[in-house]
Amino acid sequence: MLSNYIKIAWKVLLRNPFYTFITLFGISFTLLILLVLSAFLDHMFGSHYPEQQRFRTLYIPSITLRDSSRTSTMKGPMSYKFLKKNLSALGGIEAYGISSLFRTTNAYVGSKRIKMMVKYADSGFWRVTDFELLEGKLFNESDIDRGQHIAVITEKVRDEYFGPGESVVGKPIEFNGLKYRIVGMVKGSPVTHPYTYADIVLPYNSPKSEYESDSKNGAYIGIIRARSARDFPSIQREFEHLTQRGLKFPFEESGMKVAHLEAKALPFLTGFIYEFFQSESTEIFFTVVSLFMLLFMALPAINLINLNISRIIERSSEISIRKAFGAPSKTILWQFVIENVFVTSLGALIALVFAQIILSIFNSSGLIPYAVLSVNYTVFGIGLLLALVFGLMSGVVPAWRMSKLKPAEALKGA
């Protein structure tokens, strides 16, 4: 029975290769885009190396300063001191880290210039992230207190500066006219993770880090690791409260009379949206993304419905023949359900294979070093489900109506 149905489904597919191509292409291409796109979104916003614990992490990406009339606004990263003062007073958290955004520097090997991204960080930075240590150690408080020029590098720097496979711990690396002794090497973070991305991480008290600046504005951002995401509201409230503590408005900052100061600790996605849209509502983001995806799926769905309906009409005589020889309406319906599921699954399978290929090509291309994109099976499941729903609606509803017809009708003339 089943093999007879699959055989027929296969034959119908082969009978009209062009329609089949369009149908399968529609299903697979849509799912494929959906999978690749969601892999990118997941890579950008999900919890991945070295921020595997993003789901219980809060970020303080910026401070906003306004004058009393709110006509001028200054927004950007903060000073080390501002973050240190407020974060060290924060209770009930697992850890906090302070680090600068990355900055470009050049190092030279002989006459060859190597471009590198440098970040300054405190020891907490290593506690709020999960970098994989490949060699040596990460600097801790006492290392920082000794005030030596030390550095943690990634294997990318090792490969370019020392050569692949070389041992680096204890060796000096020179840039900005200064020598740093390498204490450790980690696996790098992809550039798509701006708060952890860097080729070289230096202690915050290294030269040129501007950690002693007394302004509010600066080059640093804060990261808080909560014990659990459930603690977010209380941490956020306490942090905002701390930032207002002991301020005497208005005060001077870079020539501006500051009357309002705002610094928020936000989950990654919320922070991202906040930076771009000045809104903390992730609903809008999700609505836009889902609307876009739905719209994107609507076109092939309509196409699928059309093709399905015309294909079923083509097959009215087959339906009647089967009925004439004893197929009950329900059995006919089952045949079309199975056929539809078969075709849709075929399309989904193609999409999955191609998505895996594209992502693995992307991952190994080094276009974004350290980025590991993978198929999100939840998204795949939802996409498959939608495709099945559309397929069933478009294929089975007309089949159901046809199966209700008296067989004599459709056998006439044909």
Place this chain on the structure above:
Amino acid sequence: MIKLSGIEKVYRTSSIETLALDNINVDIQKGEFVSIMGPSGCGKSTLLNIMGLLDEPSKGEVTINERQLKGYKDKELARIRNQEIGFIFQSFHLINDLSVLDNVEIPLLYRPGSGSKRRELAKEALEKVGLSNRMKHFPTQLSGGQKQRVAIARAIVGRPSLILADEPTGNLDSNMGNEILNILLQLNQEGSTIIMVTHDENMAKRTNRLIRLFDGRQVF
């Protein structure tokens, strides 16, 4: 075997009503070979479709093997079509996407039984119509006569007691037509009840009984 009483069939389209059958009363016994004749449009196919439960009469009763079928549900009618009736159509109505063997198996798909048993029965039926060497072919690769023989194999594979044939030789030349008629006569000999619509007086003469229709009415 099959009994029709007071059958009336009205086709209603938005503008016109056609009375295709008017007060038809027929009683066919087990083992008979009956022909139905009449000019084009007189209602022969309509009558055969009602006998075969492919269509419903507007009025009147159909009784098959002592069961009066008024009010039977789709599933029950499907069962009777499957177990007790085999159809042969003028234009063959084979499924072109399936091989000859798969086509012949169709009636067996809708009853219990294993795949190998189905295969076996279908091969047997094809042997009977002399087509066992064409099992793997597809309908489009066959001549008209061969197609009709496949259709006959499909009609008899489930061993129905009643075979309904609507102009089975209508699309064939007289040689082929005779061959098909001989097969049907053979089946009748073996015990099948057969009702056949035909335009051919000579063929009708070789059957047991003739029902003549004119303009939806029986003529005697």
